[in-house]
Amino acid sequence: MASVVVTPKRWMPKGDALVEVRGKLPLVVFGGIPGETAKVRITGQGSHQARGDWQSAERPHPRRVAPPCDRYSLCGGCPVMHLDAQGQADARHEIVRQALEQHGLDTEVLPLVSSPGGLADFRHVIKVGFGVSDIGRIKVGAWGRGSRDVVPIPECLVAAPILRRTMVSLAHHTIDLGIPPYEGGRGVLRSAVLRASHTTGEVLVTLVAGRRDRALSELAEQIARGVPEIVGVWLHLNDGQGNAIFQRDDQGVVGVVPLVGKETIEERLCDVTYRVGPGDFFQTNPAMAEVLYQRVMDGLELREGDSFVDLYSGVGGMALPAARRTGFALGVEEVEGAVRRSKEAARLNRVPAEFVWGPVLEVMPEIAPRLAGTAPKVVVDPARRGLEPGVLEAVLKLEPSALAYVSCNPTAMARDLAALVKEGWTLSPVEPFDMFPNTAHVECLVIARPPGGSVEVARRAPKRQLVR
Ligand SMILES: C[S@@+](CC[C@H](N)C(=O)[O-])C[C@H]1O[C@@H](n2cnc3c(N)ncnc32)[C@H](O)[C@@H]1O
Known part of the structure; x- marks a missing residue:
């Protein structure tokens, strides 16, 4: 052209x-x-x-x-x-x-906070696809720019070195065993999620297949033998259409079956040990996430006795260190395994926190009565689409004394913040964090305060009880 x-x-x-x-x-x-x-x-x-x-x-x-x-x-x-x-x-x-x-906001944007490890080797989770070349060879790598073509990236500069080795081993053994990529209801392997702990160096692999095949157990054993840092290989079956990596069952559970080793690896940030399992979200750049979590807690001026709620809490990312400061935290998360891991981590770290499983919008009516009159400090850290319709209204009903909005998508964040401003809330300058160097993605934090400033009420934590 x-x-x-x-x-x-x-x-x-x-x-x-x-x-x-x-x-x-x-x-x-x-x-x-x-x-x-x-x-x-x-x-x-x-x-x-x-x-x-x-x-x-x-x-x-x-x-x-x-x-x-x-x-x-x-x-x-x-x-x-x-x-x-x-x-x-x-x-x-x-x-x-x-x-x-x-979105009509002229909020100041502060200078970008740099990624502590620089621009390379920061990715501690990578998603790889399986495909076939023009001459029929199996390919393992990233999905290419603007297409679903698979591009081998064995030298990927942004992946943690141990994940590069894992990816190379996975490609080698998949090709060696001749496991065909899944396409249109045929073949086996769709994708794989590789996660490394920046604390221990351990690796967890989740293979995603369109159907079961005996060769998958063999593949799991071979990669675990070849890369000793791999401590667990799990299988997730996804025969759905579309490009979503994980499929949930009717209960919202991401089903996984063990192939080799253990279910979780451990990460340590802000003096908290987290457990991360197959299908869980955990920040891809843990060193940057630690800086972000500290800024959330400082920005909200968390103190002993504050009522604190972490919506979209993952494996307890912010709830667990926050509970150390406040004495108690409540987290809400829709992935069942992640909620289980949050609870385990709360016990492991002896942190007083409680986690509720379910979509935020559905859980809010259950937790709202417990938070009534506590002027909670709330953090929201939704997925890229931002807050689902109705969530902001439900959060405002809690009468929070402050809201920390954490986002990896500035467009969705701006839309939600504009709605807050309409309700009379004031915004701190936006703090951008370089969570994803070399990409256009950026993690942002904004602290929002209600009309009339922070509400100082007789501070008390939410009533403690098991909701689910
Ligand atoms: C961007 S991650 C943030 C996780 C956590 N705050 C952290 O720092 O690790 C978003 C999380 O929200 C969860 N999630 C997405 N939609 C949800 C919903 N409607 N209700 C509850 N959790 C949801 C995802 O499973 C994921 O764990």
């Missing part, structure tokens, strides 16, 4: 640069940088926008670097790797500012 010379003006949320010229389709440029005039090869055109790949610039942007990965444009997992660290920080800052502006 043709090439054009263009100057993008703004960032897109996924890290592409956008060219807008009156009377023409918007052009989304992979590898572009706003303000830099560049030659772009047009790669596709839809009814709403055209797409292109950056080719060259006569005067490259001062922050442009050659991406240090030969799969950069095929894989697409690190779309802002063509910028140096400061250039990436500026881009993420601008992406957050644009999201706020789009």
Whole structure:
């Protein structure tokens, strides 16, 4: 296709640069940088926008670097790797500012808090896919940019080194055993989730298959033998349509069966030992998460006796260290295994915290009476879609004295914060954290306070009882 010379003006949320010229389709440029005039090869055109790949610039942007990965444009997992660290920080800052502006907010955005370990080796969870090459060879790797094609990434710079070794071993033995990828109801392996503990170096592997096959046990044994850090391999069966990795049963349980070893690995952040199992969420960049958790607790000014609620609590990420400060915390999480792990960790750490299993919206009516009159401090850390309809209203009914909004999606966050501002709440400046270097994703924290400032009531913790 043709090439054009263009100057993008703004960032897109996924890290592409956008060219807008009156009377023409918007052009989304992979590898572009706003303000830099560049030659772009047009790669596709839809009814709403055209797409292109950056080719060259006569005067490259001062922050442009050659991406240090030969799969950069095929894989697409690190779309802002063509910028140096400061250039990436500026881009993420601008992406957050644009999201706020789009929702009518002029909230200040603080400088990005850097990832403690730098731009490489930070990912402690990776999801890999299985596919077949044009000549019929099995491939294991990332799903490619804008497609479901699998791109082998054995040298991936952002994955923790132990996960690179795990991925290579998984690819080697899958090919060796000839286990076919699952596609349209045929074959076996769909994907795998590899998680490493940054504390112990242990690895947990969850194989996701469209159907059971005896070769999967053999695969599990072979990778565990080849990589001694692998302490557990589990199988999750997912024969559903669509690209979701995990499928839940009618009870909302992510079913897993053991193939080799143990069910959990341990992580340690903020002096708390967490248990993480197959299907659980845990932050991909644990060193950055520790900084974030401290900022949440400091921003909420947590003190002994405060009523504290962690909505979307995962395996107890914020509830457990917060309970150390307040004396008690309540967490709500919809993945049953994660709730089990939170409870185990509460016992293990001797932390007074309680966890309720279920979707936040369904659980709120059960916990609200226990929180009545306690002016709780609430943290919400929803998935990328942000708060589901009705959740913000239910949170406001608790009459919180402060709300910490933690988000990995500035657009959804801005939408929810705009609704809070409409209710008269005031927002702290947005604090961005570099949880996902080389990507356009950024983790943000905002502390919101109710109209009239924090409510000081006779502080008391929620009534302690087992809800479920
Ligand atoms: C971004 S993670 C945050 C987890 C935790 N705060 C942490 O720092 O590790 C979001 C969590 O919300 C859970 N989740 C998603 N939708 C939910 C819902 N409607 N109700 C309860 N939990 C939900 C997910 O399973 C996941 O554990």
